[in-house]
Amino acid sequence: MTDASSENTGATVLLVDDNPQNLKVLYETLKDKGYRLLIANEGSKALDLARRHQPEVILLDIMMPELDGYQVCEQLKADPATADSAVVFLSALDDVDAKVRGFALGGADYISKPFQAQEVIARVRTHARVIRLERQLQERNRELENDQTRILNSISEGIYGLDEHGIIEFANPAAGLISRCNAEELVGQNFFQLHFAGMVPEGATMPVMATCSQGVAESQRGIAMLRADGS
Missing domain, CATH: 3.40.50.2300 (Response regulator)
Structure with a gap:
């Protein structure tokens, strides 16, 4: 040959x-x-x-x-x-x-x-x-992508993947545990409406919103968030 x-x-x-x-x-x-x-x-x-x-x-x-x-x-x-x-x-x-x-x-x-x-x-x-x-x-x-997903799923901290509009495209099991629901149930929901509804004053910028819409890196700590059940 x-x-x-x-x-x-x-x-x-x-x-x-x-x-x-x-x-x-x-x-x-x-x-x-x-x-x-x-x-x-x-x-x-x-x-x-x-x-x-x-x-x-x-x-x-x-x-x-x-x-x-x-x-x-x-x-x-x-x-x-x-x-x-x-x-x-x-x-x-x-x-x-x-x-x-x-x-x-x-x-x-x-x-x-x-x-x-x-x-x-x-x-x-x-x-x-x-x-x-x-x-x-x-x-x-x-x-x-599979390797990345396995790594993210093994991390004990809650991790989300959001699109530019704040729609959740990925959530690891820890994020579901923190939110008191299955991670699969978080996918497709609006991150800001889910976790910050009624908590941010009108006109104020929600946490990590600039990261989603503009790609600007943000470092914020001690942020209070609602769970998926509203608690």
Whole structure:
């Protein structure tokens, strides 16, 4: 296996065309490049394969019966399971309007027929690499978020995460214990209305409000707060 094919190992590429000869050409072009290749000869089958296998790259013919490439792309981009796949349109239509429409629907690239093998190889390699890196980054971000949540949940002091309007987006178990309710019940409530209703004189600034609305760091101690039950 060459260095290039080793780099591509694990990436899935879905080939979609209603013309068997075109599918054969694409398959022969990519079969030794280290990809896992899937084949569909119609739009509905392409959607099913894409949802089940979530390919990095989809080479998608535009002119197909029943569901054309534009319709398939629109459905792919509307589905969270397939929205991040790189859709590369394949078509003999070489006018600007056809390309613009494809890009407007979320297409990542465009290859004109008849195919040039080196162009197909280069474009697939580029898009597969980008999508794999993006997915790895997303997975790493999820891991970091989970680690952060575990750390915050283990702290014995009450911790809240608020949006710019003071709506509670996160509360650790200690915050729920202090408020005498489950932490999940705090999420979605307005922090200021929940804990300071009637306690701050009219016109006065509520504690940490500037932090939420302006991103200004505040350090305040000894603040009296209401519990969720009003006590």
